[in-house]
Amino acid sequence: MNPIVYAIPVFMLTILLEAWVARRRGVAVYDIPDAITSLHHGVLSQVTNAFTKIATLGIYIAVYEAYRFTEWSMSSIPLWILALVLYDLCYYWAHRMGHEVNVMWASHVVHHSSEYYNLSTALRQTSTGALFGWVFYLPLAVLGIPWQMLVIVGLIDLLYQYWVHTELIGRMGVLDRILVTPSNHRVHHGQNDYCIDKNYGGILVLWDRLFGTFAEERDGEKICYGIRNPLHSFSPIKGNLHYYADLWEMSRAAQGWRAKLGVWVAPPGGWTDEPIEHFEPRTFTRFDVQTPVPLRWYVALQYAVLVPFVSHFIGVAKGLDRGTAAVYALGILVTAVALGALLERLVWGKWLEQARLLVLGLSFAAVPQWFGFEAPLLLKGALLVLCVGSVVWLNRQAVAPANTVGVAA
Template sequence: MNPIVFAIPVFVASILLEVWIAHRRGAKAYDTADALTSLHLGVLSQITGLFAKLATLGIYVAVFEQWRFTTLPANSVWVWAGALLAYDFFYYWAHRMGHEVAVLWAAHVVHHSSEFYNLSTALRQTSSGWLFGWFFYLPMALAGVPPMVMVGVALIDLLYQYWVHTEMVGRLGWMDRVFVTPSNHRVHHGQNDYCIDRNYGGILILWDRLFGTFADERDDEKIIYGVRSPLRSLNPLWANLHYYADLWQSTAQAKGWRKKVQVWLAPPGAWTGEPLGHFDDAQFQHYRPHTPAPAAAYGILQFALLAPCVMQLIALAPSLPLPSLVLYAALIAASTLSLGALLEGRRLGARIEQARGVVLGLAFALLPDWFGYEAPLLLRATVLALSLGAAVWLEKNIKTHQWETT
């Protein structure tokens, strides 16, 4: 079974623990709408990954089968250790290019779009990174790293990076000099001048020290997280597409084919010839969406109902018929979009979300099975009651709170 199924409860529990610790310390580490958006983006990333891996892993397997120079044993600890080291090296370059090539940044910018830095930010992942990311790891296929080992070390590298997305852990002494740690990675997510294009490592920060991209966290300068051109949206689809839209718009404005190519392949914004401006933290303003308190509470409840569905989808993906897989994935993806509109305080979004919640609640309760799962009567009744009750409660709050008209 996909290990992510078991990781999701750990993610949720650790986020709740971090919220509690931050509250005890009086730290403003979380914004509910922002955190839920990060979780929605993580869900979308997992959904697209179910389909994208068919292509990306397929390419790796094809190269491994046809052009590998040798065959490394999958049962060797040394092969696994060497593969993890190699993967982390290639990850450094994939990550670095994700910041230095505009079309790659269009995918990676999703991860940097939050203006908060917490464990939920780690789950704010792209849905389009698979388009080009696979290319960087093909040398491992040529070297004879078995696909099973490749998948395993990729997962290890990814899961390691989860815990470094926090402000609750300070400096860690010698670990900061060798490994990627919260201190090192906070710099990477900053938009301060000294933070830009620094600390790309996945597990080892040694790559940054070796290739000149390391920057130490400064005690005398507060890190401001996010990107210079902020997203200012809670729509997970737009979060994935907005920079591609910017690239197309810039392409239309660029004069001559050389400039048009630079729009996509040069560093972000470099085609204009204008240097990146100085960051003035005094001018920075957090994005504060108009999220009514009832919408935030409703969003938390709905994610609690959505998370088990995501786990079921990931677990059943290899065995589900393709039409069922596509339908289930579409329902979950549509749910994240609907909830995003709700969190932005849009009255229309609230109405759509009411309908979505009721329809899916009725479907879960009345259908013979839910994508192969025959739920007990008590669970069916509970989900239906929660769905109907939430819709009624939301209706009451639509009338008593200020909402956007669109």
């Protein structure tokens, strides 16, 4: 069973806990549309990972079998620790290139597109990371680290980074000098001038200190999160693909093949001679389309219904044939797209959501097994009632585009 299945309830509970604590403290660290968008990106990242993991892991195993210098013992604790340290070093360079090479930034930018910084932001992951990220870990295969060890230390490195996405934990003293902490990682997510291209480490901030990319959080300057060219959308499709589209257009406009190639491999903003503009935190506003409160809570409810389906998909995807898994994945994608459109108050999102609800409710009730899960009759009936009731409720809601407005950070 994929360990992420067991992590999902922990993610959901800690997000709710953080939101509750923030509310008690009177700190605005959550916005429902933004948080749901982050969660949608996390869902789609796991869905695409179910299809790409076999290929990327297969390449690693092939390199390991053909070129390894030695073979590491799976029973040696010191070797496990060393493997984790080496993995974190590879992660540092993969992460750094994800900021310094345009085509890799196109994949990673989605993680930085949230203008809030909380635990849900940690789950705002890319769906296109398999294109390039695996390359940076091939040296570990040559060193002889077995794929099982790679997967486990990689999971440890990934899960560690979850808790550092919060504004509720301040400085941590000496730990800030050694480990990636909330303070260090807040800098990494900032748009402020001093935050750009800093603090790439996964677990250890020592790499940043060693390679000259460390910056300490400044007490006198509020960090503003997000990206310099804001996304202004809750669409998970646009979130994952918008920068690829930008690069394609710029590449087409460039003169000569060297310039065209340069667009893709240059640093973000580095394909022109224009200096990077100064960022002024005092004038920063967050994206907001003033989604009506009832619609926000409706989307939150539907996401809560989606979570068990996502957990089930992650758990069974490995045993499904590719076509069946693709159908299941498509249903999850349509859900994310429809709910994102509703958050943007797009009329077509209402119709797509109603169609989705009818298909889901009727098919879940009608099929003997839901991708291997034999649902109790009571559960089938409850979901059907919820879906039909949601269709009726949505039909009474006026969903119309609003002028985009900003809210003070």
